[in-house]
Every structure is written in structure tokens, then in C-alpha cells.
Amino acid sequence: MNSTWSWRPLRAVLATCLVVAGAQAFAAIPVQTWTQPSGAKVYLVESPAIPMLDVQIDFDAGSRRDPPDKAGLAGVAAMMSSKGITAARTPGAGPYDAALDENQLGEAWADLGAGFGASAGSDRMSFSLRSLNYPDLLPKAVQLASRQLADPAFPDAIWQRERQRLAGNLREALTKPATVAARAFATSVYGGHPYGFQTTEESIARIGVEDMRDVYRRTIEPCRAKVSIVGAVTRAQADALVTTLLSRLPGAATGQCEPLAPVAEVPALAAPLVREIPFASAQAHVLIGQPGYKRSDPDYFALLVGNYTLGGGGFVSRLTQEVREKRGLSYSVYSYFSPGLHAGAFTIGLQTRPDQTAQAVQVSRDVLARFVAEGPTAAELQAAKDNLIGGFPLLIDSNRKLLDNLANIAWNNLPLDYLDTWTRQVDKVTAADIKAAFARKLQPDRMVTVTVGAVAQRQQ
Numbered sequence: 288m289n290s291t292w293s294w295r296p297l298r299a300v301l302a303t304c305l306v307v308a309g310a311q312a313f314a315a316i317p318v319q320t321w322t323q324p325s326g327a328k329v330y331l332v333e334s335p336a337i338p339m340l341d342v343q344i345d346f347d348a349g350s351r352r353d354p355p356d357k358a359g360l361a362g363v364a365a366m367m368s369s370k371g372i373t374a375a376r377t378p379g380a381g382p383y384d385a386a387l388d389e390n391q392l393g394e395a396w397a398d399l400g401a402g403f404g405a406s407a408g409s410d411r412m413s414f415s416l417r418s419l420n421y422p423d424l425l426p427k428a429v430q431l432a433s434r435q436l437a438d439p440a441f442p443d444a445i446w447q448r449e450r451q452r453l454a455g456n457l458r459e460a461l462t463k464p465a466t467v468a469a470r471a472f473a474t475s476v477y478g479g480h481p482y483g484f485q486t487t488e489e490s491i492a493r494i495g496v497e498d499m500r501d502v503y504r505r506t507i508e509p510c511r512a513k514v515s516i517v518g519a520v521t522r523a524q525a526d527a528l529v530t531t532l533l534s535r536l537p538g539a540a541t542g543q544c545e546p547l548a549p550v551a552e553v554p555a556l557a558a559p560l561v562r563e564i565p566f567a568s569a570q571a572h573v574l575i576g577q578p579g580y581k582r583s584d585p586d587y588f589a590l591l592v593g594n595y596t597l598g599g600g601g602f603v604s605r606l607t608q609e610v611r612e613k614r615g616l617s618y619s620v621y622s623y624f625s626p627g628l629h630a631g632a633f634t635i636g637l638q639t640r641p642d643q644t645a646q647a648v649q650v651s652r653d654v655l656a657r658f659v660a661e662g663p664t665a666a667e668l669q670a671a672k673d674n675l676i677g678g679f680p681l682l683i684d685s686n687r688k689l690l691d692n693l694a695n696i697a698w699n700n701l702p703l704d705y706l707d708t709w710t711r712q713v714d715k716v717t718a719a720d721i722k723a724a725f726a727r728k729l730q731p732d733r734m735v736t737v738t739v740g741a742v743a744q745r746q747q
Contacts, residue, residue, distance in 0.1 A: 316683070318696065318703040319522055326510025326542040327533055330697040331525045332517045334686060338420045340518035341690040344436070344532065345698050348412035348506035351481040351550050351628070357493050359453075359486030361407035364441075364499040367449065368405045368414075369393075371440035376535070383431045389445060392435065401428040403435055409482055410628045411698060412506070416532075417687075420519045429531050437535030439503070441496040454488045464568040468739040471562055472574040475735040476632045480553045509533040510544040515694040517686050553578045553630040560735045568740035570638040573648060575655075577734045579633035582626040582699045586724035588712045590624055593721035595671040596663045597655070598622025598635060603670060609654050610637060616647040622655075633729060644738055656731040662722030676710045 319331045350361045371392055375384040387395060396402055401418035414436055418428040460466040470485050477483030512533060516525050533539055556577050580586060598606040598621050610620040617637040625631035635655065639647040663671065683689045683706065696705050 316706045325539050327512040330515045335519045338519050340420045341686045342416040343515045343694045344414040345411045345513045346511050349408050349410040358484035358490040364502045365405035365407040368439040370445045372434050373438045373440045383434045399428050403432045433532050433535050441499045443496050464566045464572045464739045468572040472737045478554045508538045509536050513697040515697050517690045556733045562737045564739045566740040571641045571644040571740040573637050574737045576632050576634040578630040579624045580728050589716050589720040589724035592671050592716045596667045597658050616643050659725045662718045668718050675713050
């Protein structure tokens with residue numbers, strides 16, 4: 288096998304992406320969408336300047352659907368989908384109808400100079416295909432992706448190996464204070480909601496290959512698919528491509544799915560919660576926050592712009608000015624929202640010397656409380672808008688970034704002109720909008736505060 292040749296044209300093509308996308312960033316981005324007979328919803332941005340295709344297929348199969356005692360199942364199922372494929376259920380004359388083990392599957396993708404993989408987040412399981420749009424390559428890549436999507440082998444012997452590797456990785460991660468803090472913060476903020484489930488050695492030990500197959504049977508169906516495509520294809524070509532990609536999945540001919548069970552919303556915090564976790568570390572790790580908001584919330588842009596001033600704008604943010612610049616309590620301090628299908632967390636994070644932990648926490652809380660009460664100044668608001676609007680082209684300056692944004696539109700049912708109007712939405716946010724939105728979403732007196740490292744140091 289000689290796969291080196293196949294990556295050279297891809298690298299050459301990628302070198303032109305920034306030039307082409309730089310011009311594209313300032314032009315309208317027309318999004319086409321339609322629903323296939325299978326029920327799959329397709330979103331397409333034609334990008335003919337580069338002979339490349341990027342595809343993302345999203346399913347409602349993220350970790351929010353993990354059983355409580357098998358946290359990590361969605362991520363494991365996504366990972367194991369690349370460890371080999373079974374023989375095609377309806378064998379024909381296709382080049383990829385035979386069973387392939389993980390090495391053979393990897394070699395097949397290398398020979399094509401293409402890639403196909405899966406990942407799982409809190410809300411969705413995503414499958415991504417990238418290939419050059421050459422007539423001697425793309426049809427083969429689509430056929431192989433179709434097989435891997437529909438017929439993962441989930442070999443038990445490989446799972447036993449990967450289970451041991453994952454358990455070792457978990458043990459290693461738990462030696463790091465940042466990991467300990469993040470896990471304690473998530474379980475505290477989400478109050479038993481699946482967003483707060485933590486993968487453990489025990490939960491991994493309970494997961495078997497039949498659990499992975501069950502995830503596929505319940506959730507990976509064409510009628511649940513949202514397919515986002517960016518590349519040098521027409522609508523007709525994209526439609527045929529998606530039909531092939533999903534054709535081997537059960538239910539492709541019916542276009543119907545049974546509704547999935549609803550997932551409860553994240554409960555609001557009833558009272559503040561402080562967790563001080565002893566840990567022998569040179570720095571204390573601090574996380575402060577609470578449940579935030581859903582991605583569908585109409586306050587999205589007000590919170591985006593406001594958070595830039597609060598803690599998302601780096602050195603120009605209030606948290607950085609008060610915690611780092613004026614008092615030297617931390618090298619870095621930040622804040623962010625992580626909205627999803629449910630209320631993702633609002634988070635303030637920093638590291639500090641253990642003996643300064645109480646002061647750093649208090650200053651951060653004071654900055655937050657003042658911002659929620661008063662909102663940004665006129666100068667802060669203008670600076671936030673200028674930076675966000677000025678940086679917008681960098682959010683769509685490659686096919687991959689454009690695909691991420693298109694998939695965001697598809698998954699969250701955003702308007703098709705979302706990217707065309709993004710800068711206008713940012714520009715029309717007022718200081719009053721921000722103050723009202725933050726007051727609706729955040730309660731500074733009812734937050735989780737997690738510190739890892741400070742207690743152990745104080746006791747020494």
C-alpha cells in the first residue's frame with residue numbers, strides 16, 4: 288500500500304483555503320436546506336472554489352442519553368465505531384462489502400486520502416467525512432463512510448483493550464487538579480442532570496458492546512439525521528451523496544422514527560454551594576458558576592456580547608483587570624457560557640496561590656455581582672462589539688469552520704441567514720439588553736464555588 292500520494296493534493300488544496308475563504312467571509316453565505324424521503328434534513332453551502340467536501344452528520348445520541356450507571360457510553364460508542372466494520376448485510380459488488388478490522392479500515396481510509404470519524408458531546412453524536420472531490424476518490428469515500436456508519440463491528444476484544452486504556456487515562460487525569468475541579472463543578476452545577484454525569488472506571492466497566500449496539504439501534508437512524516455539507520457539490524450531487532451515506536441504516540426507506548424519550552431540564556440552584564477539595568498542588572484551581580441558558584434562548588446575543596466584557600475578552604475583560612492587573616491574584620481568569628439543548632453552565636475560572644484563594648474568589652464574585660447589577664459601560668460595549676464583529680471573518684475562514692457553523696444552524700434550528708445577520712445581531716445589542724439578560728440568567732448569590740488545592744495547602 289502507498290498512501291503518501293493521496294495526501295499531497297489535499298495539503299496543496301488546504302493551502303489555498305484561507306485566501307478563498309477570506310473573500311467568502313465578507314459575502315453572503317447562501318444556505319440551502321431540504322428534507323429527504325428518509326426524513327434526513329440536509330443543509331448545504333456550495334463552495335466550488337476548492338475541490339473538497341466536508342460533511343457532518345448529527346444525531347440526538349449524545350451523553351445526555353447515557354444511562355446514569357453507564358456514563359461515557361455515547362463517547363465509547365463513537366470511538367468504537369472506527370474499530371472495524373462487519374460484512375455488508377446485503378453484499379454486492381462494492382469494494383467495501385467485506386468485513387474490515389480496525390487496521391484494514393484505517394488503511395482503506397489512508398488509501399483514499401480521506402477521513403471519517405465520530406465523536407460524542409453532551410447533546411449529539413457526530414460523524415464527519417472529509418475528502419477531495421475527485422471523481423475517482425469521492426464515490427469510494429462515500430461508500431466506505433456509508434459502511435462505517437451503518438455496520439460498525441464493535442469487536443469485544445478491541446473493547447476490552449480500549450476499556451483498559453480508558454481506565455488508565457482516567458486514573459492519570461484524576462492526578463491533575465484541573466480535572467478534579469471540572470468534574471466536581473459539573474456534578475454540583477447540574478444537580479443530577481445528565482450534563483453532570485461523570486465517566487468513571489466503574490461506569491466503563493459496566494459498558495459492553497451490546498450497549499453500544501443498542502445506542503445505534505435506538506438513535507442512529509436516517510429520520511433523526513441532520514446532515515451539513517460544505518464543498519464543491521451541487522444540490523443534486525449533495526442529495527445523492529446523502530442518500531448513499533444513509534442508505535444502509537435501518538429505516539432508510541420508511542422516513543419514520545419513534546420519538547426518543549424526553550430529557551428533563553437542568554434544575555436551578557436553590558442555594559449557594561461551596562466545595563473545598565484538598566489536593567497537593569502548587570496552585571489552587573477555582574471554578575464559580577451556575578446553570579446558564581439554552582442555545583435557543585433569545586438572550587443569546589446579549590449574553591455573548593456582555594460576557595466579552597465580563598470575562599471573555601482576555602486582557603480587556605473586567606475579571607482580568609480586577610483579578611490579574613490590579614491585584615496580581617491570577618495569571619489568567621475568564622468566564623464563558625456553554626449553552627446546549629439544556630441550560631449549559633456559566634463558568635468563571637482561575638488559578639491562584641493557595642494563600643490567595645479566598646481573596647481571588649471574593650474579587651471575582653464582586654466583579655460578577657457589579658456587572659449583573661450595572662451592565663457594561665458605553666466604552667466597554669463598543670469595544671466588545673468592535674472585537675466580536677472584527678473577528679467574525681476568522682470564524683468562517685475555512686471549510687471546516689464554515690461546516691461547524693452550518694452544523695450549528697442545523698442542530699439548533701437557527702435561521703438560514705444566521706451567518707449573514709450575525710454581525711448585525713451583535714451590533715444592535717444595547718447596554719440595557721445586556722443588563723436585563725444577565726439579571727435574568729445569573730444569580731451571583733446562588734452559585735457553586737469549587738476550589739481544589741487550597742485546603743490542603745492551608746493545612747500544611
